[in-house]
Amino acid sequence: MQSYIWLLAALFLPLFPLSMVFNSVYQRLSMPLIRFVLIIAWPFPGIWILHEGNTQAPDWLIYWALATALLYAFRAISVKEVTMWSGYLATSAWAMGWILFIVDDGVNELSFHVLSFALPLAVMSLLLGELIHRYESAYAGIVSGVAVAQPRLSGLIIMAMMAAIASPLFPGFFSMLQIITTLVITYPLVTTGLLLVWLIWSWSGIRLLQELLVGPALPVKYRDISRARAVSYGSLIVLLLLSGLYLSGVLL
């Protein structure tokens, strides 16, 4: 019975190969708002199962979670489609939640961790909706030169990407710092693996960003997003920053 609980939890807090279910569903969705909801909601059944299960997870799950995090981070290197990349990043980040859960046994902190990565990606899904509306694609390389043609939208995508790859002052940064501080003495090699995952996120994220944004402007159907819309999305980014500062007080 216990194995079924772990498997079910591993479906929602995705571990490979069950992670393929989430990625398959996420890639099939076309409405940004549904993606927004899915990326926030998906991991919570997993957290609830772990909470209700009330049992100690086996240690080997740490290595499975690390392998998943590394696999999806590594796979993200060759991805050009930003929605697909978001799904991979979410999978990689959520897998780390298992490690935190097993080592620290804290379900509340697990929720913070999961949200700290889900929220930036949720904001990113909305911005990608705007991008697809304009270019009919979010495929880096086919779409390029967005920074020249759509400066406001580009600025917001940059900020969302920074938040997604756990840059300072965004919640992901403090979440990563807490995981690493918790693990460093008991699991130094796992910690090194997590640092590698973080490095690969930065690699794939920035490469994707520059393929999307840099270059001469392409002809585009619609103009840049309106000032009012930019302020709305910008407020979400500011909220992310504030939640990062709040999280630093809670976790550290």
Added chain:
Amino acid sequence: MQELILIVVALPFVSALLTQLAVSRLGRKGVKVSIYAAWLTLAFSCAGIWLALNGADFKEFALSSAWGMIRFDALGTLMALVITIISLLVRVYSIRYMVEETGYGRFFVLLDLMSGALVLMVVAGDLITLLVAWHLIGILLYFLLGFDTRSKPAARYAFWTWITYRFGDLPLLLAAALLYQAFDSWSLSVIFEQIALSPQTKTVFDLPLVEVVGVLVAIAAYARSAQFLLHTWLPYTMSGPTPVSALMHAGIVNAGGFLINRFAPLFVETSGVLHWVFIVGLATAVIGSILMLTQNDIKKALGYSTMGQMGFMIMECGVGAFSLAIFHLIAHGLFKGTLFLSAGGVIGEARKNDGVPKDSLYDFVIEKHPAKIKKPWLLMAAVTLVVPITILFFAHWAVAEDFLQKQGAIVLLFFGWITGAQLIFSTYRMRKQNPGRLFMMVIVSFVVVVLGYTLISHAFDQFLYPDEAFRLRLYTAAGIDVFWFDVLVVLVSAVIVAGWLRTYYNERKAGSADNALKPFSIVFYALISREFYVNDLYSWLTRKLDAMALKINIWLRWI
């Protein structure tokens, strides 16, 4: 009054916000806000250093319970002053230089943020604040280097910088986590006190904490200061705007030297880490200088020149001369900043007039015709070797009679000797109407430079590390066994003397090819022309990883 340091940190960030608002309302004129704020920050920085020089006590200010601690100390105030001076110059220069660029206002906002992050890094009082500032600098530098969003080469090389900086961020993060676990505090003061009380503390795999953290901090410094194998980004980042190159070469790459100085209370307890720091610095200084000499692109040559200088700075830390490294980074920052900022003027002038006089100097530098040597070569070789060592010896003796007891001072003496000898040798090769006068001018300049360098570095020692016992312990931590050190000194002296004698001998026989070394020389030249294949290796590795990731994605059907 030490609270002034809080204003120095806050002003650039406030300025970034106000500049953005002003530019959106007033257009390009709005950048004046950034300039006024830079002047104001400089005024407060000056007040800060004045306080520190007048013996104001060390003080910390906590902005929140967990992190956000700002410290007022000699190192922080000095570095903050240097940063504010350089960033003011860069901003003033950018007013006209960047005026035709799109995103003019954005550029100033980024410069403001970068100044704020740099100041925050040097006055950070806890590890989290230091980490935040350290990370932010890498991010902001990426956006400054890739400022021209139409330029793919600029973005490509900005990415190289980004990934190297990210690689360097991670060891520092690991070091912070280990220190926190050992002492249950993020505060640098608390950590340094605890290290002094229990330097034998163990960490993972039962290793000595100070050694492990020392190595991690050193790696972080290497990535930031372009040490060998982590240097490839530096010579290629010239596609960014010139003011950014100036800021980067004058300020940002120096962060490695600063970081090692900040962790001096930790390095003083280590036993082997500083030797490793010395070796890496030495390798970087030598390789950077060799690569600089073989470049035919002036900008890349400048990049490699900075790499060599950074190697020298790290090497100074490796011999225990921590404060000298700070003096070096300031001197290099001002010198290199001037070079970059004057580059535009030089190019403009060169377009009007190539400025190359077709005289003896032209023959020597461009046509490669050696000068006719009339003086007795053995006498000149002796002068070349004896004059610099005598000047250096007396300059060092003037500030500390017992300098021969410090191994670090002797190592630096050797480098001064080689540099001085090179200077005099260059004079010997130049054909001038009045060679005696030129020779005397060179020697007088050398005396002034050496005396200035020695006296100022001594003053830096007194200011940054007033505790003499601590300074001696730093030299001791960097020292090696006396017998082996003496053997090395004799060996290196013999190599230098033999090398110079051979150089003079070759010069005397100018024109006759030295065939014995030719095959080796060709192989060596091929190696350095490919920059030791380091870039090729990284590119190959990147392609392989990319291909492997693609293959896995195809196997797994991209889900």
